[in-house]
Amino acid sequence: MLRLTxxxxxxxxxxxxxxxxxxxxxxxxxxxxxxxxxxxxxxxxDNWAFPHAGIxxxxxxxxxxxxxxxxxxVLFTHVFNASPxxxxxxxxxxxxxxxxxxxxxxxxxxxxxxxxxxxxRMLEDAGYEVGFCGKPWAPGRYKPYGWSMNPVGREYKSFxxxxxxxDPAKPFFFWIGNxxxxxxxxxxxxxxxxxxxxxxxxxxxxxxPQLPDTPEIRRDIQAYYGGVRKxxxxxxxxxxxxxxxxxxxxxxxxxxxxxxxxxPRGLANCYDAGSRVPLAVRWGSHLKAGRRVDDFISGTDFxxxxxxxxxxxxxxxxxxxxxxxxxxxxQGGKARDAAFIERERHANVRRGNLSYPMRAIRTxxxxxxxxxxxxxxxxxxxxxxxxxxxxGDVDASAAxxxxxxxxxxxxxxxxxxxxxxxxxxxxxxxxxxxxxQVVNVAGQERYAAAQQDLRNRLDRWxxxxxxxxxxxxxxxxxxxxxxxxxxLNGKKAAEPYAPR
Numbered sequence: 001m002l003r004l005t006x007x008x009x010x011x012x013x014x015x016x017x018x019x020x021x022x023x024x025x026x027x028x029x030x031x032x033x034x035x036x037x038x039x040x041x042x043x044x045x046d047n048w049a050f051p052h053a054g055i056x057x058x059x060x061x062x063x064x065x066x067x068x069x070x071x072x073x074v075l076f077t078h079v080f081n082a083s084p085x086x087x088x089x090x091x092x093x094x095x096x097x098x099x100x101x102x103x104x105x106x107x108x109x110x111x112x113x114x115x116x117x118x119x120x121r122m123l124e125d126a127g128y129e130v131g132f133c134g135k136p137w138a139p140g141r142y143k144p145y146g147w148s149m150n151p152v153g154r155e156y157k158s159f160x161x162x163x164x165x166x167d168p169a170k171p172f173f174f175w176i177g178n179x180x181x182x183x184x185x186x187x188x189x190x191x192x193x194x195x196x197x198x199x200x201x202x203x204x205x206x207x208x209p210q211l212p213d214t215p216e217i218r219r220d221i222q223a224y225y226g227g228v229r230k231x232x233x234x235x236x237x238x239x240x241x242x243x244x245x246x247x248x249x250x251x252x253x254x255x256x257x258x259x260x261x262x263x264p265r266g267l268a269n270c271y272d273a274g275s276r277v278p279l280a281v282r283w284g285s286h287l288k289a290g291r292r293v294d295d296f297i298s299g300t301d302f303x304x305x306x307x308x309x310x311x312x313x314x315x316x317x318x319x320x321x322x323x324x325x326x327x328x329x330x331q332g333g334k335a336r337d338a339a340f341i342e343r344e345r346h347a348n349v350r351r352g353n354l355s356y357p358m359r360a361i362r363t364x365x366x367x368x369x370x371x372x373x374x375x376x377x378x379x380x381x382x383x384x385x386x387x388x389x390x391x392g393d394v395d396a397s398a399a400x401x402x403x404x405x406x407x408x409x410x411x412x413x414x415x416x417x418x419x420x421x422x423x424x425x426x427x428x429x430x431x432x433x434x435x436x437q438v439v440n441v442a443g444q445e446r447y448a449a450a451q452q453d454l455r456n457r458l459d460r461w462x463x464x465x466x467x468x469x470x471x472x473x474x475x476x477x478x479x480x481x482x483x484x485x486x487x488l489n490g491k492k493a494a495e496p497y498a499p500r
Contacts, residue, residue, distance in 0.1 A: 037128075037310050038283065039251040040173045041159075042302070043238060044093075045231050046086060046135055046182035047267055048257035050079070050276040052228055060205050062229045065236035066280055069255055073282030074291045074327055080339035080362055081259055081299035084267060084274035085346050089258045089299055090137045094118040094151055096303025096320030099342055100467045104480040107345040107355070109139050111481060114146030117315050119303045120153045120173065126312055129170045130154065131162045135177030141483045160241050173306065176238055180230035184223070184262060184397055196226030209436040210265045210273065210418055211399065212411070220399040224261060249284030252309060254302070256280075262395045264403060264419045268346045269378075270360035270369050271437045275341045281327055293326050296336040296362075319465060338363045340461050344477040348484060349380030349392030355477045356393065357469055361458045367437055368454035369427040372469055379420045391420055426451070 052058050055067040055075060082092035083099050083106075091105035092098060095116050099106035103113045124130045136152035149155070152175050156162040159176055166172055202222040207213040235255055242248040257277040260266045266273040279297065281287070304320035305327075307313060314320055325331035339362045345355035357372040371378065380392035394400050403419060406412040418438060428442035428451050441447045459470070468474040 036250075037171045038286075039171050039247060040306060040309065041176070041238065041242065041251055041253045042174070042306075043176045043178065043235055043253070043255045044090075044135075045255075045257040046177065046179040047259060047262045048181040048228060048231060048277065049260035049266060049273055050077075050278050052225070052261070053278050055280075056278060058206075060200065060225050062200075062225070063232040065232045065239060066255055066278065069235075069239070069253060069282040070280040070290075072289050073253075073280060073287045074293055076279040076281070076293050076295075076297055076326075078294055078339070078364075079256065079277050079279040079297045079299070080275050080341055081257075081277060082341065083343050084259045084269055084341065085343055086135075086258045087138065087140050088344070091116075091151075092300045093258075093302050094120065094137060096300050096314055096318035098300065098319060098340070098465055098467075099344065100469065101317070101319075101465065103476075104145075105140070107140075107477050107480055107482070108347060109482050109484045110141075110345075111145050111483070112137060112140060112142040112147060112151055116151075117317075118151045119307055120151065120175075122307065122312055122315075123173050123310055124153065126310055127170055128310060129166050129172040130174070131156045131166075131172070132175035132177065133158050133162070134175075135179050136175060138177075139484070159238050163241060163245050163247075171310070173310075176234075178231050178234050180234060181224065181227040181257070182262065183227065184395075196230060197222050200225050200229070208273065209438050210271075210415070211263065212403075212415055214402070216402040217399050220397055220402075221263070223398075224263070251283075253282045254279070256299075256302075258299075262397060264394050264397075264400055264415075267395055268343060268393050270341045270343060270358050271367070272362075273437075275360075275362075283327070287327060288329055291329065295323070295326055295334050296339045297323055297326075298336075298339050338457070340458070342467075345480075345482070346393050347380070348482050350376060351381060353478065353482055355475070357475075357477070359458055359462065359467070359469065361454050361461070363454070365431055366450055366454060367427075367429040367431060368442075368451065368458065370455075370458060371423050371425055371427070372472065374423060374425045376422075377420075378423050382420070394419060426455070428454070 052061045053063040053066050054061050055070045081089040083089045085108050087108045087110065088099035088106050091102050091112065095102060095118055102116060104110040105112050120130050130153035132152045133156050136150040142151060159174060162174055200222050202218040205218050205221050207217055211217050239253060242251055256279040260274040260276060265271060268274060300320045301323055303318060304314045304322035305324055308322040308324045341360040341362060343358045354376060356376050356378050358369060360367065360369040379394045382390050403415060407416050424442065426442040427440045428447055429437040430441055442451055462470045468476060
């Protein structure tokens with residue numbers, strides 16, 4: 001009955017999408033003060049966390065290309081994606097909606113329902129030329145759901161290939177999905193090789209409090225910074241291609257990430273290490289250079305922003321809010337003082353293919369997390385289970401291997417608790433005294449009023465956005481197909497996985 005209730009909710013939302021589409025496309029005019037609809041380049045890294053950029057104060061991160069975008073444009077400092085997991089985040093960016101409204105697309109390795117309206121298709125219908133290279137919406141399947149191509153658009157081998165064949169009479173939107181900060185080996189970390197980390201001093205790395213400061217951890221973080229360096233060089237190449245084509249100053253260049261880093265207690269967690277990301281936007285003379293914006297931005301807001309730049313309006317069901325006014329400096333005062341974050345099933349790491357549902361609200365002062373099923377293991381079952389191994393929601397890495405080898409040993413118990421063990425129903429972190437979010441103050445009398453206020457705000461948001469989890473026993477994400485390589489619903493599939 002509960003699953004049927006959710007299906008009815010999802011169908012109702014989908015119907016809104018269809019109705020909204022009839023009036024969601026506005027007059028095809030640029031925002032006031034802009035002469036023509038601009039080209040847009042969206043460069044989205046995979047698992048690159050805030051504040052790992054030189055301009056954000058990280059002395060180890062080598063990001064001259066990103067820093068240039070920020071110096072010549074606008075730097076945003078409080079950007080939180082809708083989910084700390086790639087597929088749901090990318091689905092939310094495409095649809096302008098929170099993951100809990102997206103059915104199967106709210107899971108990793110799920111499907112992308114054909115009823116969902118995506119901004120890339122809206123741009124294409126309005127005369128934009130749309131394409132992508134690298135990682136689009138992924139991983140998951142879309143063809144069985146009625147999509148002839150990835151919801152992002154048509155695939156090209158590279159951005160330069162797209163520029164060579166595009167119609168110069170049309171504005172374009174191009175998505176570059178870079179994965180240099182995500183490719184890793186379970187024993188050697190992020191693409192660990194001497195060339196990628198050359199000149200990166202492991203002894204100078206700042207190890208965050210949620211991880212032990214050991215040579216093994218430093219080596220893995222060093223390799224991550226090698227990935228950051230590679231990613232930034234790819235960004236420089238893309239910006240250079242625009243410059244060479246004499247398109248740079250008429251193109252809105254956006255650089256961000258889909259979620260935080262893959263280190264333990266990062267990816268797939270609602271802490272800042274898993275959900276907070278860098279963002280810089282450059283747009284030639286249209287933007288006052290060197291501005292820093294501290295307003296809260298949600299990853300869903302890219303949808304309305306790209307649509308407004310193209311002279312279009314969001315559809316009725318989109319919760320996305322454009323930040324064009326912030327870009328242009330037309331808005332005084334903060335428009336938003338919080339971000340909402342959520343996660344459902346990340347991987348097949350629990351018996352029964354179960355999710356570990358979380359909902360969170362992040363304000364300037366606090367992070368409040370609600371673990372909706374605290375009886376389950378947030379990191380995945382501790383027993384070796386299926387092909388992802390024990391604690392499978394902590395991605396494979398040299399750091400994870402090192403931590404697992406030391407579980408229960410003196411000096412490591414606090415990391416066991418933070419990374420591998422079960423968590424209470426509520427977590428509350430005071431970011432003034434605990435910016436790393438390692439001391440849970442939920443239940444302390446001095447924080448009772450703040451905890452109740454955040455609890456109420458989260459409940460209100462869940463109701464207003466029709467989150468099925470407002471009913472604690474509603475669990476549709478536990479039952480959706482799981483399309484990981486060679487897997488279907490927790491069982492070995494008859495055929496190996498192929499992206500489709």
